[in-house]
Amino acid sequence: xxxxxxxxxxxxxxxxxxxxxxxxxxxxxxxxxWYRQTLGQGPExxxxxxxxxxxxxxxxxxxxxxxxxxxxxxxxxxIQRTEQGDSAMYLCASSSMTAEAFFGQGTRxxxx
Amino acid sequence: GQQVMxxxxxxxxxxxxxxTTYCNSSTTLSNIQWYKQRPGGHPVFLIQLVKSGExxxxxxxxxxxxxxxxxxSLHITATQTTDVGTYFCAVTSGTYKYIFGTGTRLKVLA
Numbered sequence: 001x002x003x004x005x006x007x008x009x010x011x012x013x014x015x016x017x018x019x020x021x022x023x024x025x026x027x028x029x030x031x032x033x034w035y036r037q038t039l040g041q042g043p044e045x046x047x048x049x050x051x052x053x054x055x056x057x058x059x060x061x062x063x064x065x066x067x068x069x070x071x072x073x074x075x076x077x078x079i080q081r082t083e084q085g086d087s088a089m090y091l092c093a094s095s096s097m098t099a100e101a102f103f104g105q106g107t108r109x110x111x112x
Numbered sequence: 113g114q115q116v117m118x119x120x121x122x123x124x125x126x127x128x129x130x131x132t133t134y135c136n137s138s139t140t141l142s143n144i145q146w147y148k149q150r151p152g153g154h155p156v157f158l159i160q161l162v163k164s165g166e167x168x169x170x171x172x173x174x175x176x177x178x179x180x181x182x183x184x185s186l187h188i189t190a191t192q193t194t195d196v197g198t199y200f201c202a203v204t205s206g207t208y209k210y211i212f213g214t215g216t217r218l219k220v221l222a
Contacts (some may be wrong), residue, residue: 031208050208
């Protein structure tokens with residue numbers, strides 16, 4: 001395991017469908033983050049896990065979004081009833097307690 | 113909530129010219145990080161600054177943390193085409209959440 005892995009890399013879905021993304025962090029990292037990035041913008045914080053506990057969820061995240069990290073290892077981000085405004089790059093990052101964040105290559109979501 | 117502003121938003125330079133981006137916060141920061149994102153890529157960590165007035169260098173890149181720990185700068189000497197990308201500063205909010213700046217997109221003209 002040499003880095004953060006995200007699947008799928010690309011997802012095209014029809015409006016109203018549900019989608020789920022997976023993130024496999026660096027194995028020894030206990031912190032896991034989800035960010036969303038749209039064109040020309042910086043990564044926007046969505047949610048954060050320390051081990052299996054979800055410690056913060058952004059107010060930007062509607063109730064259509066849910067994230068889990070069941071065993072403190074991989075994480076999933078689900079978007080229900082997708083909308084065109086959900087189209088973005090979804091980035092996962094992991095870190096240890098005091099270090100920098102390591103990002104995955106992201107999942108690009110297109111809602112048509 | 114915590115916000116960080118970066119200027120400029122865009123910068124086009126001729127190869128060999130210098131480049132500087134600035135990151136500003138309204139509150140005192142505990143630390144600041146810099147990331148680079150190549151076109152089509154993901155953010156990659158460059159450096160973390162912690163101490164007031166700290167200056168760190170990585171080859172042609174010089175990073176500085178302000179004395180009041182409210183601002184930071186990244187300076188690239190003699191830009192190369194490989195420097196193309198967007199440079200973000202990031203600060204931690206509380207003890208864990210990284211808040212990213214608006215970014216400065218650098219284009220280098222050969």
